[in-house]
Amino acid sequence: MKRGDVHSCPSCNTLHTVTLIESSLIVCKSCGTYIHEATGDENTPEQSKMPDDWTFLKIGSTCELPQQTFHLVGRCRLQLRNDYKNFWCAEYGRGKCLWIAESFGSFSIFLSAWEKFAGDPAQLRAGASVKMSNELKLIGEYVEKCEGISFAGEIGAWNFFTPGFFVVQASATTKTSFFFLEPKKNVSFLSGEKILAERLNFKNTIEWNEWK
Numbered sequence: 001m002k003r004g005d006v007h008s009c010p011s012c013n014t015l016h017t018v019t020l021i022e023s024s025l026i027v028c029k030s031c032g033t034y035i036h037e038a039t040g041d042e043n044t045p046e047q048s049k050m051p052d053d054w055t056f057l058k059i060g061s062t063c064e065l066p067q068q069t070f071h072l073v074g075r076c077r078l079q080l081r082n083d084y085k086n087f088w089c090a091e092y093g094r095g096k097c098l099w100i101a102e103s104f105g106s107f108s109i110f111l112s113a114w115e116k117f118a119g120d121p122a123q124l125r126a127g128a129s130v131k132m133s134n135e136l137k138l139i140g141e142y143v144e145k146c147e148g149i150s151f152a153g154e155i156g157a158w159n160f161f162t163p164g165f166f167v168v169q170a171s172a173t174t175k176t177s178f179f180f181l182e183p184k185k186n187v188s189f190l191s192g193e194k195i196l197a198e199r200l201n202f203k204n205t206i207e208w209n210e211w212k
């Protein structure tokens, strides 16, 4: 789905205008139905309700860096065995997309798109070194299975709609990468940086006394 396209919800006919240059999924703001282009059966998103959690962010929150403001337009929530991760999809610069990963108040920002991992997937273990380039080696922090996945809002280019894949995070000082390992598929990863919430300067967030 492309920026400016208008899609009608198949369940309730609410119209949605695509914000991002490339969008994989829109969750109907009226009824929650997933709106997406026809894909192979294997990659059809399974409808799943967004669970409550403790995030103070919402769709419509902004994050204001000195040169640029980002608007949160969508959320992919991964339920891992011992943790959760929110991947917030943020729009900037007329339809460009970046990702902000959040868990328990810690944040990472990913300006680049998903890439295919050319290294050996056997490197992707807790405590193991992952060579990203001659200059950059990351250390695996954990491996967790994704046991549930739910979506809200508008989701940029994203290929992971079915739980069961493994999530590996590997970092070195502020550099961090997320690797998603799906059985019998290439490993995909995002590369970015850990960043303090204060630097992201979130606005229009959920105040603590609005939590229900």
Ligand SMILES: [Zn+2]
Binding pocket: 009, 010, 011, 012, 013, 014, 028, 029, 030, 031, 032, 033
């Ligand atoms: Zn609808």
